[in-house]
Amino acid sequence: MLRALSIFMLDNVICSGKLLISYKKQLILLTLCIVDPLYATAQNEQSSSTLLGLKTHYGFIIPHSRELATIADSYPWGLQLDWSKLSLTQKAWNQCNCYSKVGLSFTYFNFGNPALLGNAYNLILYGEPYLTFQKDLFFTFRTGIGATYLDQVYDEVTNPQNTFFSSPISFIVFLNFAINYKISPEWYLNLTIHYNHISNGGIKQPNKGMNFPTIGLGLDYKINPLPLKKWDKVEVRKGAIQGYGRLFATRKTATATDEFTEEKRWLLGIAGGAKIMIANFNALSTGVEFFRDNSLSVEARRREIDEDPHVLGWSVGHHFIFGKFNFNQQMIYYVYKPSSLISQKFYQRYELAYQLNEFLVAGISLKAHAQVADNFDLRLGVIF
CATH class of the missing domain: 2.40.128 (Lipocalin)
Structure with a gap:
């Protein structure tokens, strides 16, 4: 993470007017922010479980302005691959009185309109706390942010209708709520509700951004299914x-x-x-x-x-x-x-x-x- 901060400060001192260079620097920063916490989490294999996941998505696009109504009339679908670590130590538990995963996700979205909207390829860092965990049916909440590559963006001549995106390299943020069912110590079935947003953050115009909720269905596989122990709750001073x-x-x-x-x-x-x-x-x-x-x-x-x-x-x-x-x-x-x-x-x-x-x-x-x-x-x- 210190390496990421160094690049952040350097980026503020040595500024380039070249948009492509700006994209590369932001992508390097995001990558370092992703790698450092995951590397630190992986140091103690005996006190963590590794999970792999595969999910599908299907949803719709919110037409948040009148000019987007026609182009938003499509139904995105996607595929998602997850890799995550679940820390089982008391120190990790004490941070929120819960278990929490941190992971990387590669997600592909097809926006259902290849000529105008194309596809998105996303690399995302996420955190996912367990809201419950002691029964076979349990709930989690996930939020994350990442970089996205878009293969169809606004062009004044060839694609003037797509005012959602104007930069091939953009950002994605999302929230989701998951209902998980434990099939066996290794396998978990999950149903998820996502709210996704893609935008370039004002780096280039037009930049209306796309908001698209999706429903996901997937499977998680726990490579080393260690038991989840209930630790004593750490008192949080309400009102602090x-x-x-x-x-x-x-x-x-x-x-x-x-x-x-x-x-x-x-x-x-x-x-x-x-x-x-x-x-x-x-x-x-x-x-x-x-x-x-x-x-x-x-x-x-x-x-x-x-x-x-x-x-x-x-x-x-x-x-x-x-x-x-x-x-x-x-x-x-x-x-x-x-x-x-x-x-x-x-x-x-x-x-x-x-x-x-x-x-x-x-x-x-x-x-x-x-x-x-x-x-x-x-x-x-x-x-x-």
Whole structure:
């Protein structure tokens, strides 16, 4: 993980205007973030179980704007291969009073419209806590983020209808809830409900992003089926308050027009607040964030208006905490914004963070207006 942070800091110091280079750096960063925790998890084979999984998907695309209604009328299907480690130590249990898997998933999606939407090939890092585990029928929750390759994207001449995607290399985030049934100590059948989102995070326009729920059916095979012992619960101080801070950055694109060429600009920000524990792996939070979006300066110049590119927001959020992963969902009110350029009153932020040590966290977040993605950012933070 330290190697990933080094590349993150280097990427902020040595900036290239070449979009392809930017993609490669973000993909390298994501790969290192994936490899390090998995390598650390694999060190003690006797205290963990290895699982392999195969799943199928079938779903539909949400047409979140009127212009997408026609092209969204298709039904994606997919295949998924999983590799994961389930830590069985008391130390791992103590992090959330539960067992939790961490793993890698390769998922293929066919969007049911090969000429316009094509296919997606995804490599995803995920965490999956067990909500129950003592009976043959049990429940898990999974969240993850990864890189995706899209083989059909927007082209002004050859594919102008596909405003879902404009970058072959993009990002995927998802949530799922699984019902699992233990067939034998080695084999498990599962039924899953997924919510998937693919976007390039504002790196290139158009970038409406695709939201597509799917239902999955699959099998998991546990290579070394060690028993799941029930450890004593660690008391979590309900009402305990913890502070947090974040620095975040990303590159955004001002779209090319008939009069103007495409321009890429930095978005830089800072956020902070406090969260209060309400259960073993749930917390509520409130805070503020402040950022400068230089792509708004470009837009203001093009319209020949005088607007400040700074944004101040006040957030209320919920945290789902399992092990070293923290999945945070926030509703944020625009306290201050360039009104001529941003019409919305609220936006949402979805953050997946990994705790590096007692004080440091690193992660990625998605800013969205309802179902429309605005941008992804990389972030480094502290907890205290």
